[in-house]
Amino acid sequence: MTDIKLIKIKESITADNDRSADLIRNELANNKVFMINIMSSPGAGKTSLIIATMKILQNKYHINVIEGDIDSTVDSEKIIRNGGDAVQIQTGGDCHVDASMIKAAIETIDLKDYDVIFIENVGNLVCPAEFDTGANLKVMILSVPEGDDKILKYPLMFNVCDALIINKIDCIEFFDFDFNVLKNRVSLINPKMKIFQVSAKTGEGIIEWCDWLSKQIDCYNKSLNL
Amino acid sequence: MCPIHELPLTQKILSVVLQYAEFNDAEKVLEVCIEIGELRDFVESITQKYWDYLSKGTIAEGAKIKFYRVPVSSICHSCSNIFSFDFRKPEKSSCPVCGSFDSELLTGTELEVKEILIL
Numbered sequence: 001m002t003d004i005k006l007i008k009i010k011e012s013i014t015a016d017n018d019r020s021a022d023l024i025r026n027e028l029a030n031n032k033v034f035m036i037n038i039m040s041s042p043g044a045g046k047t048s049l050i051i052a053t054m055k056i057l058q059n060k061y062h063i064n065v066i067e068g069d070i071d072s073t074v075d076s077e078k079i080i081r082n083g084g085d086a087v088q089i090q091t092g093g094d095c096h097v098d099a100s101m102i103k104a105a106i107e108t109i110d111l112k113d114y115d116v117i118f119i120e121n122v123g124n125l126v127c128p129a130e131f132d133t134g135a136n137l138k139v140m141i142l143s144v145p146e147g148d149d150k151i152l153k154y155p156l157m158f159n160v161c162d163a164l165i166i167n168k169i170d171c172i173e174f175f176d177f178d179f180n181v182l183k184n185r186v187s188l189i190n191p192k193m194k195i196f197q198v199s200a201k202t203g204e205g206i207i208e209w210c211d212w213l214s215k216q217i218d219c220y221n222k223s224l225n226l
Numbered sequence: 227m228c229p230i231h232e233l234p235l236t237q238k239i240l241s242v243v244l245q246y247a248e249f250n251d252a253e254k255v256l257e258v259c260i261e262i263g264e265l266r267d268f269v270e271s272i273t274q275k276y277w278d279y280l281s282k283g284t285i286a287e288g289a290k291i292k293f294y295r296v297p298v299s300s301i302c303h304s305c306s307n308i309f310s311f312d313f314r315k316p317e318k319s320s321c322p323v324c325g326s327f328d329s330e331l332l333t334g335t336e337l338e339v340k341e342i343l344i345l
Binding site for chain 1: 231234235238239241242243246247250252253256260265266267313314319327328329330331335337338339340341342343344345
């Protein structure tokens with residue numbers, strides 16, 4: 001008779017993805033490229049924020065954008081229309097971008113030509129938080145119309161990101177959005193999270209965000225030269 | 227909540243399980259124990275359904291998935307006390323010993339294949 005055996009595993013469900021993500025980070029470091037994973041719900045302003053950021057930082061860095069969408073090329077066309085370089089990933093139904101998709105996208109980019117890559121993840125506050133893409137920085141956007149209570153529903157996304165960008169602050173007077181309530185909740189679940197208030201439309205706050213981002217990129221490059 | 231969220235994760239669970247089961251010369255996988263932090267969105271019933279679909283034709287077909295939920299806890303930066311943490315409730319957001327709000331998550335984000343039962 002065959003015995004029943006208990007096998008202890010203790011392996012992260014996403015271990016495979018995490019290993020691929022680490023390999024991507026190594027490859028980026030070898031080519032002195034800094035990658036930022038931008039996440040939010042649909043319509044929070046990921047593409048608009050990337051374009052606004054790109055316009056300010058393109059004097060200093062060569063930028064490429066990896067656009068993740070379930071099935072369209074709308075966003076990458078928008079980036080290119082605004083003078084940027086873009087690679088489109090179609091996730092074919094997957095509601096997030098993972099390391100294997102980013103690896104495939106990066107293989108089409110000549111990394112020597114770029115300093116910075118933005119990933120525009122699929123609009124979703126759940127799955128993208130689970131999958132490491134190999135990025136050096138994780139940033140989430142929350143737009144004012146979504147409300148200050150999103151953190152109560154999607155705590156993991158607020159926990160894993162390095163920075164939070166509150167977008168569409170130009171329309172804050174039309175909504176019951178309490179910035180201080182949100183800030184207090186963020187301080188409980190991710191005290192290190194850097195918070196910016198911006199409007200990608202009017203440009204308000206974009207310089208502060210770009211200055212901070214630029215510092216992160218320069219620190220990263222300095223650490224590679226050590 | 228996004229109902230397809232569990233599908234890619236179930237696929238990942240299956241590949242970890244099959245890898246360990248085959249390494250241990252299993253004929254069949256009977257049970258899979260998953261450890262999931264309370265901060266993770268994970269619907270248990272849908273995961274079993276996805277599992278039954280994805281594992282068809284493999285040695286893991288028919289295995290039961292058991293979930294161990296790990297409660298959220300924090301460690302206080304002021305007095306190092308470890309306490310049950312719920313940022314949604316003001317009374318459970320601060321350290322019950324010294325009252326400090328300055329703490330760091332210790333558990334609650336786990337996402338692990340803990341163990342499997344094989345034949």
